[in-house]
Amino acid sequence: MNVTEANSVVLRKLLIFTVIMFGFGFALVPFYEKICEVTGLNNLLQADTLVENTQVDTARWVTVELDANTRGLPWQFKPLQSSVRVHPGELTQVVYEVRNNSDREINGQAIPSYSPQLLGKHLKKLECFCFSKQVLKPREVRQMPVQFLIEPGLPTDINTVTISYTFFELGNDNTASLDINADQI
């Protein structure tokens, strides 16, 4: 084998390797999701369980602002009250309302977001519409509860927190991948 041929062999191998590594970049996406699933990291879609009865701290008030957004689906989504005042440790229920403005059935999934970030650690949600996908028939209106409590461990300098939800559309036909998505978000 002369040098030219040997060179093209190396070239071919390295090009194939490059393409594989490009694919590897994309393969990291399901890999990452699998890791999160197996280790239980980043699991926003499971109800919290209360380990023990928490003491209600009646001396303190925390204002919980409620926010609702949709991303790319024809739904109207809002909380029935824009904010609630709660004592840390007190079990509270709020209601969100969602309305399908279109003439087709749509699968939606809500994803929560907390502000300040620290709230994520101290917020316990016992029930939430975001734990499962929501299927709304054409023009359907649905009221959905969120049951939560804020642990008294929330630092005392935080008096106002925000709980926000964003609905996005899940593919209608592909229920299998939908379940995977719902498990892992």
Place this chain on the structure above:
Amino acid sequence: MAAVHDHDIAHAHDHHPTGLMRWLTSTNHKDIGTMYLWFSFIMFLTGGVMALTIRAELFQPGIQIVNPEFFNQLTTLHGLVMIFGAIMPAFVGFANWQVPMMIGAPDMAFARMNNWSFWLLPPAALLLLGSFFAPGGAPAGGWTIYPPLSVQMGMGMDMTIFAIHIMGASSIMGSINIITTILNMRAPGMTLMKMPLFVWTWLITAYLLVLVMPVLAGAVTMLLTDRNFGTNFFNAAGGGDPVMFQHIFWFFGHPEVYIMILPAFGIVSEIIPTFARKPLFGYSSMVYATASIAILSCIVWAHHMFTAGMPVTGQLFFMYATMLIAVPTGVKVFNWTATMWRGSMTFETPMLFAIGFIFLFTLGGFSGVVCAIVPIDIQVQDTYYVIAHFHYVLVSGALFAIFGGAYYWLPKWTGHMYDETLGKWHFWLSMFFFNLTFFVQHFLGLAGMPRRIPDYALQFADFNMISSIGAFGFGLSQLLFLYVVLKCIRGGAKASAEVWEGGKTLEWTLPSPAPYHSFETPPVIR
């Protein structure tokens, strides 16, 4: 390809094109190396002007010179331009000039692809710099282009993504060329373990590049489709995860920092033995250390993300893995020191830069180990301590090695000796002003000054003023380098073939300047 090229060479002696066409169509590794080096120097000055604008704004507290949006664009582009435009092409330039000459090959393996790898760079640079003029300006979310900011920005971000694609393609083509040249075209008798260390470090670097550059291309492609085609890889409000971008990005990003330092190790490993007039101490341990660093660099990426949310087990793993890199790096530093031990040392400019490199790079390495400690990292994350750390390893590390290498090989490239006095001035000015700029940033970071912010609290004022003065001194000193290089090209004392009396690698057997075509008949290594 190589056969065609050999055939060309036979005729090219009489008629190669002149003027612009010579450079546009050149397939000669020396021409292409020269173009890479000039390109990187122009990018270095461009990124430098951005850095000086940043430092001018930070000279005093308050907003004086640029508005905050533009400041953020400057910090972002400074990083991208210096990494992809200055440091990486400079090392590829060295590889083009030196690898064939040091292994006794007539040229690179794929000469036409070599031409392409270079000529992809200027359009990419124009796209990158052109983003300043796009609606919404250049990307302003930091060189790491994290979502969600990078998903939300204007079309300047798309231009940057394309620029990264093109530069990535250029790097991959260059790496394939370098790997093939080194594996297949060494002179008879030059076994892998007889290769000069610069060639070894580039071989390993090139493998790292083909390993991680495609992953970066994948990451920015996902960003592009998130921005324009409705996918939701990184958009939380669509089922994606912005933290995942950080993982994919740093899977590329951490090997990338070693891509920028391994060739520097190689250059220093050539310079030190020459001016100590002793063979390199621990050659094979140097090779193994380089390979270990490359392998370890692939499993430490998440130390950039200790504050992004990670279980303690993960933090501990990445902390210990990161600290482990200090071991092979320490082997290298001790080997260089041992090479100098009882050597007949002289201190010409390349040697000064190499010693400056060892001294300051080690300092940057130490602050790196400090940053690797999770509790400290959580404290100094995104502060000027981190800025100081990576400028110690990239400016006084990579850049000083580039300067050292340039002075070391300039006589071979131009046939003239450079002005030694001015070279020494360049070193000492760079050394002084570099430390003036960046040493104080350690204190700023420890005191809590955040990076990427155009304004700061009053207690940081003095150190910032010192740092800015240092930055302008450092920037202006680099014009001296330009002058020395131009003067050396235009004339000067005639350089001998050997140039330095301690140089033992193959390029010193060629006359100075190195002929346009060298080693058409390979030398035989005993």
